[in-house]
Amino acid sequence: MNLSNRLLAIVSKVNKNSNIVDIGTDHGYVPIYLCEKKVVQKAIACDVSKGSCEKASKNVLEHSLERRISVIKSDGLKSIDTIGFNTVVISGMGGKLVEKILDEGVDKLNNIEYLVLQPQTDIESVRKKMHSIGYIIIDEDIVFEDKMYYNIIVGKKGNEIYEKEIEYMFGKVLLNRQDKMLKSFLEYEILKSKDIINSLKESKTENANSRITEICGYIRLLEKIIN
Known part of the structure; x- marks a missing residue:
């Protein structure tokens, strides 16, 4: 399966032997790719759209991964049982929606060690939200695709607060390593x-x-x- 640069950047942030919940899965490309590459053992592909779930289910069957990937129609994490999963991926949507999903599903994050987020907007606000719900930001990347810049932010359970507003604006990790894409x-x-x-x-x-x-x-x- 060939992925776009944006999706490749997202899957590269998932640790080997993880079990993931992919929110806003659309065609299910992220969990399918990760299962085929033997990065993840099992996955939930979820989307609020019935049409997207149908497309994802079709793709999962075509790749013979129905025993490892469950497709669930869900508004964020509301209909998802996260027990047995350690990573949540949320990508391809606005930052305010990412924050809403995290807020409304915060009780489902107790056993989620990692967040891999790719908000399209309001990046600064998403960084603050990650800190407020108990995740430290351990990695960030910026990808350029189709004349757009995309931020991928990785969080791990823990507590931190940035001292400077500029670190929330542009990403402390990116600033510290003088990132070329930044x-x-x-x-x-x-x-x-x-x-x-x-x-x-x-x-x-x-x-x-x-x-x-x-x-x-x-x-x-x-x-x-x-x-």
């Missing part, structure tokens, strides 16, 4: 911010001027990190 993302953010400033200059309103000042401060912060 630098690429920051450079992209600078260019995008400058385009916004140019658009705002045309309006010449008080609100626009205030917004320009705010964005200029953001650009200075990004440049400081890069340099």
Whole structure:
């Protein structure tokens, strides 16, 4: 099975001999790949969409993995029994939805040692949520695919709080290792911010001027990190 760079980055963060719950499984590619590569022993592929569950079930059968992968229609973790599983994967959805799933399923996380999260938005907020529910962030990666940057964040049971807001904004792990993809993302953010400033200059309103000042401060912060 050939996976996209984004999905390959996600599966690379799952420890060998894990048992996973894949939330928002869509076609079931993540658990199928991990089972075929003998990384995981068993998996639950779950999705709130009936259509996605049907597609995942079809793919599981085609790969003869029905004894190792259960497909369950569930709104997040609500219908999932996590006993016997140690890793939850949540990917391909907005950060606020990721947070909602974690909040509503927090009682199902007692025996979940690892989280592998790939929120599409609100990355800073997701990092804070992981800390608030008792996970330390042990690894992060950024993947560029289809003109988009994707963050993959790995959490492990434990307690930590970042001292600096900038560490939540851009990821302490990425900042500490001076990650090349983080630098690429920051450079992209600078260019995008400058385009916004140019658009705002045309309006010449008080609100626009205030917004320009705010964005200029953001650009200075990004440049400081890069340099």
